[in-house]
Amino acid sequence: MDQAGSPQEPQQAHGHDGLPVCRSHPDRPTGVRCTRCDRPICPECMISASVGFQCPDCVRTGGGSGPAPQAGAPRTIAGGTLATDPRLITKILLGLNIAVFIAVTATHGVLADRLDLIGLAVDPSRYELVGVAHGEWYRLLTAVFVHQEIAHIGFNLLSLWWLGPPMEAALGRLRFTVLYLLAGLGGSALSYLLAAQNQPSLGASGAIFGLMGATAVLMRRLRYDMKPVFILLALNLAFTFLWPNIAWQAHVGGLAVGAAVAFGMVHAPRDRRTLVHVGTCVLVLLAIVATVWVRTLQLTG
Structure with a gap:
Protein backbone atom coordinates (compact mmCIF):
# COMPACT_ATOMS: atom_id res chain seq x y z
CA MET A 1 0.00 0.00 0.00
CA ASP A 2 1.07 3.59 -0.56
CA GLN A 3 2.16 5.99 2.16
CA ALA A 4 -0.71 7.79 3.92
CA GLY A 5 -1.78 10.89 2.01
CA SER A 6 -0.22 9.67 -1.26
CA PRO A 7 -2.85 7.97 -3.41
CA GLN A 8 -0.46 7.10 -6.22
CA GLU A 9 2.75 5.12 -6.39
CA PRO A 10 5.94 7.24 -6.48
CA GLN A 11 6.78 6.19 -10.02
CA GLN A 12 4.25 4.80 -12.44
CA ALA A 13 5.40 2.36 -15.11
CA HIS A 14 4.04 2.86 -18.61
CA GLY A 15 3.63 0.54 -21.57
CA HIS A 16 5.04 1.08 -25.04
CA ASP A 17 1.92 3.01 -26.09
CA GLY A 18 2.17 5.47 -23.21
CA LEU A 19 -0.60 3.95 -21.11
CA PRO A 20 0.17 2.98 -17.50
CA VAL A 21 0.46 -0.75 -16.82
CA CYS A 22 -1.50 -2.82 -14.34
CA ARG A 23 0.21 -3.09 -10.95
CA SER A 24 -0.44 -6.84 -10.72
CA HIS A 25 0.14 -7.57 -14.42
CA PRO A 26 3.01 -5.34 -15.68
CA ASP A 27 2.62 -6.63 -19.26
CA ARG A 28 -0.89 -5.17 -19.61
CA PRO A 29 -1.33 -1.47 -20.41
CA THR A 30 -4.63 -0.06 -19.18
CA GLY A 31 -6.57 3.18 -19.16
CA VAL A 32 -8.67 2.26 -16.11
CA ARG A 33 -7.75 3.13 -12.51
CA CYS A 34 -9.01 2.00 -9.12
CA THR A 35 -11.43 4.60 -7.74
CA ARG A 36 -9.90 4.21 -4.24
CA CYS A 37 -6.12 4.11 -4.63
CA ASP A 38 -5.91 5.43 -8.23
CA ARG A 39 -3.62 2.61 -9.32
CA PRO A 40 -4.02 1.25 -12.90
CA ILE A 41 -5.97 -2.03 -13.13
CA CYS A 42 -6.50 -4.42 -16.05
CA PRO A 43 -9.79 -6.26 -16.83
CA GLU A 44 -8.74 -9.28 -14.76
CA CYS A 45 -8.24 -7.09 -11.69
CA MET A 46 -11.33 -4.88 -12.10
CA ILE A 47 -14.04 -5.20 -9.50
CA SER A 48 -17.22 -3.26 -10.16
CA ALA A 49 -17.99 -0.66 -7.49
CA SER A 50 -20.84 1.77 -6.96
CA VAL A 51 -18.75 4.27 -8.92
CA GLY A 52 -16.11 2.98 -11.33
CA PHE A 53 -13.91 -0.02 -10.51
CA GLN A 54 -11.71 -1.04 -7.59
CA CYS A 55 -8.60 -3.20 -7.38
CA PRO A 56 -8.62 -6.48 -5.38
CA ASP A 57 -6.42 -4.98 -2.63
CA CYS A 58 -8.85 -2.15 -1.91
CA VAL A 59 -11.83 -4.50 -1.92
CA ARG A 60 -10.16 -6.82 0.58
CA THR A 61 -8.98 -4.09 2.92
CA GLY A 62 -11.78 -1.59 2.50
CA GLY A 63 -9.29 0.83 0.97
CA GLY A 64 -8.53 2.82 4.13
CA SER A 65 -9.84 6.30 3.49
CA GLY A 66 -12.42 7.01 0.82
CA PRO A 67 -15.95 5.82 0.20
CA ALA A 68 -17.32 2.79 2.00
CA PRO A 69 -16.87 -0.52 0.24
CA GLN A 70 -19.70 -1.75 -1.94
CA ALA A 71 -22.12 -4.06 -0.18
CA GLY A 72 -22.35 -7.64 -1.38
CA ALA A 73 -19.94 -9.73 -3.40
CA PRO A 74 -17.41 -7.98 -5.67
CA ARG A 75 -18.50 -7.80 -9.31
CA THR A 76 -16.75 -7.94 -12.66
CA ILE A 77 -17.12 -5.32 -15.38
CA ALA A 78 -20.17 -7.23 -16.69
CA GLY A 79 -21.71 -7.68 -13.24
CA GLY A 80 -20.57 -11.26 -12.63
CA THR A 81 -19.37 -12.46 -9.24
CA LEU A 82 -15.60 -12.22 -8.86
CA ALA A 83 -14.15 -15.76 -8.78
CA THR A 84 -11.06 -16.92 -6.94
CA ASP A 85 -10.07 -18.92 -10.03
CA PRO A 86 -10.90 -16.94 -13.20
CA ARG A 87 -9.84 -19.91 -15.34
Whole structure:
Protein backbone atom coordinates (compact mmCIF):
# COMPACT_ATOMS: atom_id res chain seq x y z
CA MET A 1 0.00 0.00 0.00
CA ASP A 2 1.07 3.59 -0.56
CA GLN A 3 2.16 5.99 2.16
CA ALA A 4 -0.71 7.79 3.92
CA GLY A 5 -1.78 10.89 2.01
CA SER A 6 -0.22 9.67 -1.26
CA PRO A 7 -2.85 7.97 -3.41
CA GLN A 8 -0.46 7.10 -6.22
CA GLU A 9 2.75 5.12 -6.39
CA PRO A 10 5.94 7.24 -6.48
CA GLN A 11 6.78 6.19 -10.02
CA GLN A 12 4.25 4.80 -12.44
CA ALA A 13 5.40 2.36 -15.11
CA HIS A 14 4.04 2.86 -18.61
CA GLY A 15 3.63 0.54 -21.57
CA HIS A 16 5.04 1.08 -25.04
CA ASP A 17 1.92 3.01 -26.09
CA GLY A 18 2.17 5.47 -23.21
CA LEU A 19 -0.60 3.95 -21.11
CA PRO A 20 0.17 2.98 -17.50
CA VAL A 21 0.46 -0.75 -16.82
CA CYS A 22 -1.50 -2.82 -14.34
CA ARG A 23 0.21 -3.09 -10.95
CA SER A 24 -0.44 -6.84 -10.72
CA HIS A 25 0.14 -7.57 -14.42
CA PRO A 26 3.01 -5.34 -15.68
CA ASP A 27 2.62 -6.63 -19.26
CA ARG A 28 -0.89 -5.17 -19.61
CA PRO A 29 -1.33 -1.47 -20.41
CA THR A 30 -4.63 -0.06 -19.18
CA GLY A 31 -6.57 3.18 -19.16
CA VAL A 32 -8.67 2.26 -16.11
CA ARG A 33 -7.75 3.13 -12.51
CA CYS A 34 -9.01 2.00 -9.12
CA THR A 35 -11.43 4.60 -7.74
CA ARG A 36 -9.90 4.21 -4.24
CA CYS A 37 -6.12 4.11 -4.63
CA ASP A 38 -5.91 5.43 -8.23
CA ARG A 39 -3.62 2.61 -9.32
CA PRO A 40 -4.02 1.25 -12.90
CA ILE A 41 -5.97 -2.03 -13.13
CA CYS A 42 -6.50 -4.42 -16.05
CA PRO A 43 -9.79 -6.26 -16.83
CA GLU A 44 -8.74 -9.28 -14.76
CA CYS A 45 -8.24 -7.09 -11.69
CA MET A 46 -11.33 -4.88 -12.10
CA ILE A 47 -14.04 -5.20 -9.50
CA SER A 48 -17.22 -3.26 -10.16
CA ALA A 49 -17.99 -0.66 -7.49
CA SER A 50 -20.84 1.77 -6.96
CA VAL A 51 -18.75 4.27 -8.92
CA GLY A 52 -16.11 2.98 -11.33
CA PHE A 53 -13.91 -0.02 -10.51
CA GLN A 54 -11.71 -1.04 -7.59
CA CYS A 55 -8.60 -3.20 -7.38
CA PRO A 56 -8.62 -6.48 -5.38
CA ASP A 57 -6.42 -4.98 -2.63
CA CYS A 58 -8.85 -2.15 -1.91
CA VAL A 59 -11.83 -4.50 -1.92
CA ARG A 60 -10.16 -6.82 0.58
CA THR A 61 -8.98 -4.09 2.92
CA GLY A 62 -11.78 -1.59 2.50
CA GLY A 63 -9.29 0.83 0.97
CA GLY A 64 -8.53 2.82 4.13
CA SER A 65 -9.84 6.30 3.49
CA GLY A 66 -12.42 7.01 0.82
CA PRO A 67 -15.95 5.82 0.20
CA ALA A 68 -17.32 2.79 2.00
CA PRO A 69 -16.87 -0.52 0.24
CA GLN A 70 -19.70 -1.75 -1.94
CA ALA A 71 -22.12 -4.06 -0.18
CA GLY A 72 -22.35 -7.64 -1.38
CA ALA A 73 -19.94 -9.73 -3.40
CA PRO A 74 -17.41 -7.98 -5.67
CA ARG A 75 -18.50 -7.80 -9.31
CA THR A 76 -16.75 -7.94 -12.66
CA ILE A 77 -17.12 -5.32 -15.38
CA ALA A 78 -20.17 -7.23 -16.69
CA GLY A 79 -21.71 -7.68 -13.24
CA GLY A 80 -20.57 -11.26 -12.63
CA THR A 81 -19.37 -12.46 -9.24
CA LEU A 82 -15.60 -12.22 -8.86
CA ALA A 83 -14.15 -15.76 -8.78
CA THR A 84 -11.06 -16.92 -6.94
CA ASP A 85 -10.07 -18.92 -10.03
CA PRO A 86 -10.90 -16.94 -13.20
CA ARG A 87 -9.84 -19.91 -15.34
CA LEU A 88 -12.18 -22.60 -13.97
CA ILE A 89 -14.69 -22.68 -16.85
CA THR A 90 -11.87 -22.42 -19.38
CA LYS A 91 -10.23 -25.47 -17.78
CA ILE A 92 -13.53 -27.39 -17.84
CA LEU A 93 -14.02 -26.59 -21.53
CA LEU A 94 -10.46 -27.69 -22.27
CA GLY A 95 -11.09 -30.94 -20.38
CA LEU A 96 -14.34 -31.63 -22.26
CA ASN A 97 -12.67 -31.13 -25.63
CA ILE A 98 -9.78 -33.40 -24.68
CA ALA A 99 -12.11 -36.09 -23.30
CA VAL A 100 -14.22 -36.13 -26.47
CA PHE A 101 -11.06 -36.22 -28.60
CA ILE A 102 -9.81 -39.27 -26.71
CA ALA A 103 -13.21 -40.96 -27.11
CA VAL A 104 -13.30 -40.17 -30.84
CA THR A 105 -9.79 -41.55 -31.30
CA ALA A 106 -10.62 -44.70 -29.33
CA THR A 107 -13.64 -45.41 -31.54
CA HIS A 108 -11.64 -44.78 -34.74
CA GLY A 109 -13.91 -41.92 -35.75
CA VAL A 110 -17.23 -43.72 -35.26
CA LEU A 111 -18.20 -41.39 -32.43
CA ALA A 112 -17.31 -38.38 -34.57
CA ASP A 113 -19.80 -39.55 -37.21
CA ARG A 114 -22.49 -39.62 -34.50
CA LEU A 115 -21.70 -36.17 -33.09
CA ASP A 116 -20.45 -33.98 -35.94
CA LEU A 117 -22.60 -31.37 -37.68
CA ILE A 118 -24.31 -32.51 -40.84
CA GLY A 119 -27.51 -31.20 -42.42
CA LEU A 120 -29.06 -34.26 -44.02
CA ALA A 121 -27.33 -37.31 -45.47
CA VAL A 122 -27.43 -41.10 -45.67
CA ASP A 123 -25.12 -42.95 -43.31
CA PRO A 124 -23.58 -45.70 -45.48
CA SER A 125 -22.80 -47.87 -42.46
CA ARG A 126 -26.42 -47.91 -41.29
CA TYR A 127 -28.26 -47.12 -44.55
CA GLU A 128 -30.45 -44.53 -42.85
CA LEU A 129 -30.88 -40.79 -42.84
CA VAL A 130 -28.85 -38.76 -40.36
CA GLY A 131 -28.43 -35.07 -39.64
CA VAL A 132 -29.99 -32.06 -37.97
CA ALA A 133 -32.88 -31.98 -40.44
CA HIS A 134 -33.64 -35.59 -39.51
CA GLY A 135 -34.24 -34.56 -35.90
CA GLU A 136 -30.69 -34.87 -34.55
CA TRP A 137 -30.66 -31.33 -33.14
CA TYR A 138 -27.98 -32.21 -30.62
CA ARG A 139 -25.39 -32.17 -33.40
CA LEU A 140 -25.50 -28.35 -33.40
CA LEU A 141 -23.89 -28.41 -29.95
CA THR A 142 -21.93 -31.67 -29.83
CA ALA A 143 -20.03 -30.75 -32.99
CA VAL A 144 -18.49 -27.84 -31.06
CA PHE A 145 -16.57 -30.32 -28.88
CA VAL A 146 -15.50 -32.82 -31.56
CA HIS A 147 -12.03 -32.94 -33.14
CA GLN A 148 -10.29 -35.66 -35.11
CA GLU A 149 -6.83 -34.23 -35.83
CA ILE A 150 -4.09 -33.28 -33.39
CA ALA A 151 -3.32 -30.02 -35.21
CA HIS A 152 -7.00 -29.02 -35.19
CA ILE A 153 -7.60 -29.57 -31.49
CA GLY A 154 -4.16 -28.21 -30.61
CA PHE A 155 -4.78 -24.88 -32.35
CA ASN A 156 -8.30 -24.52 -30.93
CA LEU A 157 -7.33 -25.37 -27.35
CA LEU A 158 -4.29 -23.09 -27.47
CA SER A 159 -6.56 -20.27 -28.61
CA LEU A 160 -9.08 -21.12 -25.88
CA TRP A 161 -6.38 -21.05 -23.20
CA TRP A 162 -5.16 -17.68 -24.47
CA LEU A 163 -8.54 -15.97 -24.98
CA GLY A 164 -10.65 -17.71 -22.35
CA PRO A 165 -9.24 -16.64 -18.96
CA PRO A 166 -9.28 -12.84 -19.59
CA MET A 167 -12.84 -13.06 -20.91
CA GLU A 168 -13.93 -15.31 -18.06
CA ALA A 169 -12.42 -12.86 -15.56
CA ALA A 170 -14.16 -9.92 -17.21
CA LEU A 171 -17.61 -11.49 -17.60
CA GLY A 172 -17.81 -13.95 -14.73
CA ARG A 173 -18.30 -17.70 -15.00
CA LEU A 174 -21.98 -17.86 -15.94
CA ARG A 175 -21.84 -15.14 -18.58
CA PHE A 176 -18.64 -16.55 -20.05
CA THR A 177 -20.20 -20.01 -20.33
CA VAL A 178 -23.32 -18.63 -22.02
CA LEU A 179 -21.24 -16.58 -24.47
CA TYR A 180 -19.07 -19.58 -25.39
CA LEU A 181 -22.02 -21.91 -25.98
CA LEU A 182 -24.04 -19.35 -27.93
CA ALA A 183 -21.02 -18.57 -30.14
CA GLY A 184 -20.57 -22.28 -30.80
CA LEU A 185 -24.26 -22.67 -31.65
CA GLY A 186 -24.14 -19.58 -33.84
CA GLY A 187 -21.28 -21.06 -35.84
CA SER A 188 -23.13 -24.37 -36.19
CA ALA A 189 -26.34 -22.62 -37.26
CA LEU A 190 -24.65 -20.65 -40.05
CA SER A 191 -22.83 -23.77 -41.24
CA TYR A 192 -26.13 -25.65 -41.26
CA LEU A 193 -27.75 -22.84 -43.26
CA LEU A 194 -25.06 -22.22 -45.89
CA ALA A 195 -22.98 -25.38 -46.24
CA ALA A 196 -23.93 -28.35 -48.39
CA GLN A 197 -26.44 -30.55 -46.61
CA ASN A 198 -24.14 -33.60 -46.70
CA GLN A 199 -20.98 -31.74 -45.73
CA PRO A 200 -19.90 -32.68 -42.18
CA SER A 201 -18.15 -30.14 -39.98
CA LEU A 202 -16.79 -30.22 -36.46
CA GLY A 203 -14.56 -28.38 -34.00
CA ALA A 204 -14.56 -25.53 -31.50
CA SER A 205 -13.56 -22.91 -34.06
CA GLY A 206 -16.94 -21.16 -34.03
CA ALA A 207 -16.79 -20.73 -30.27
CA ILE A 208 -13.14 -19.61 -30.48
CA PHE A 209 -14.02 -16.96 -33.07
CA GLY A 210 -16.80 -15.92 -30.73
CA LEU A 211 -14.19 -15.27 -28.05
CA MET A 212 -12.20 -13.22 -30.55
CA GLY A 213 -15.22 -11.07 -31.31
CA ALA A 214 -15.97 -10.70 -27.60
CA THR A 215 -12.36 -9.72 -26.91
CA ALA A 216 -12.56 -6.99 -29.53
CA VAL A 217 -15.76 -5.63 -27.95
CA LEU A 218 -14.28 -5.72 -24.44
CA MET A 219 -11.06 -3.99 -25.48
CA ARG A 220 -13.07 -1.31 -27.27
CA ARG A 221 -15.15 -0.84 -24.14
CA LEU A 222 -11.98 -0.38 -22.07
CA ARG A 223 -10.47 1.94 -24.70
CA TYR A 224 -7.49 -0.28 -25.37
CA ASP A 225 -5.41 -0.07 -28.51
CA MET A 226 -7.46 -2.01 -31.07
CA LYS A 227 -4.70 -2.57 -33.64
CA PRO A 228 -3.49 -5.92 -32.19
CA VAL A 229 -7.06 -7.25 -32.14
CA PHE A 230 -7.75 -6.14 -35.70
CA ILE A 231 -4.52 -7.75 -36.87
CA LEU A 232 -5.42 -10.99 -35.08
CA LEU A 233 -8.90 -11.04 -36.59
CA ALA A 234 -7.61 -10.20 -40.07
CA LEU A 235 -5.04 -13.01 -39.96
CA ASN A 236 -7.56 -15.56 -38.73
CA LEU A 237 -10.18 -14.53 -41.27
CA ALA A 238 -7.60 -14.69 -44.06
CA PHE A 239 -6.63 -18.17 -42.88
CA THR A 240 -10.34 -19.08 -42.80
CA PHE A 241 -11.00 -18.17 -46.43
CA LEU A 242 -7.65 -19.09 -47.98
CA TRP A 243 -6.98 -22.47 -46.33
CA PRO A 244 -8.83 -25.42 -47.91
CA ASN A 245 -11.38 -27.60 -46.08
CA ILE A 246 -12.26 -25.01 -43.44
CA ALA A 247 -15.90 -24.34 -42.54
CA TRP A 248 -15.76 -20.56 -42.87
CA GLN A 249 -19.46 -20.38 -42.04
CA ALA A 250 -18.78 -21.56 -38.47
CA HIS A 251 -16.03 -18.97 -38.03
CA VAL A 252 -18.16 -16.08 -39.28
CA GLY A 253 -21.25 -17.20 -37.36
CA GLY A 254 -19.33 -17.60 -34.11
CA LEU A 255 -17.58 -14.26 -34.56
CA ALA A 256 -20.87 -12.40 -35.10
CA VAL A 257 -22.64 -14.06 -32.16
CA GLY A 258 -19.70 -13.62 -29.77
CA ALA A 259 -19.42 -9.92 -30.59
CA ALA A 260 -23.19 -9.37 -30.25
CA VAL A 261 -23.49 -11.14 -26.90
CA ALA A 262 -20.39 -9.43 -25.49
CA PHE A 263 -21.66 -6.02 -26.60
CA GLY A 264 -24.86 -6.52 -24.66
CA MET A 265 -22.96 -7.73 -21.61
CA VAL A 266 -20.33 -5.01 -21.29
CA HIS A 267 -22.44 -2.05 -22.39
CA ALA A 268 -25.56 -2.79 -20.33
CA PRO A 269 -26.60 0.03 -17.94
CA ARG A 270 -25.80 -0.89 -14.36
CA ASP A 271 -29.39 -0.53 -13.14
CA ARG A 272 -30.76 -2.76 -15.94
CA ARG A 273 -27.81 -5.07 -16.37
CA THR A 274 -29.58 -8.39 -15.78
CA LEU A 275 -32.49 -7.47 -18.04
CA VAL A 276 -30.19 -6.44 -20.89
CA HIS A 277 -27.99 -9.53 -20.49
CA VAL A 278 -30.92 -11.94 -20.52
CA GLY A 279 -32.62 -10.06 -23.36
CA THR A 280 -29.47 -10.09 -25.50
CA CYS A 281 -28.91 -13.81 -25.01
CA VAL A 282 -32.57 -14.65 -25.66
CA LEU A 283 -32.64 -12.60 -28.87
CA VAL A 284 -29.45 -14.26 -30.11
CA LEU A 285 -30.80 -17.71 -29.24
CA LEU A 286 -34.07 -16.95 -31.07
CA ALA A 287 -32.07 -15.86 -34.13
CA ILE A 288 -30.17 -19.17 -34.02
CA VAL A 289 -33.40 -21.16 -33.68
CA ALA A 290 -34.97 -19.25 -36.58
CA THR A 291 -31.93 -19.96 -38.76
CA VAL A 292 -32.08 -23.67 -37.98
CA TRP A 293 -35.85 -23.76 -38.57
CA VAL A 294 -35.56 -22.09 -41.99
CA ARG A 295 -32.85 -24.49 -43.12
CA THR A 296 -34.77 -27.49 -41.85
CA LEU A 297 -37.79 -26.44 -43.89
CA GLN A 298 -35.56 -26.09 -46.95
CA LEU A 299 -34.20 -29.62 -46.54
CA THR A 300 -37.42 -31.37 -45.60
CA GLY A 301 -40.10 -29.32 -47.35
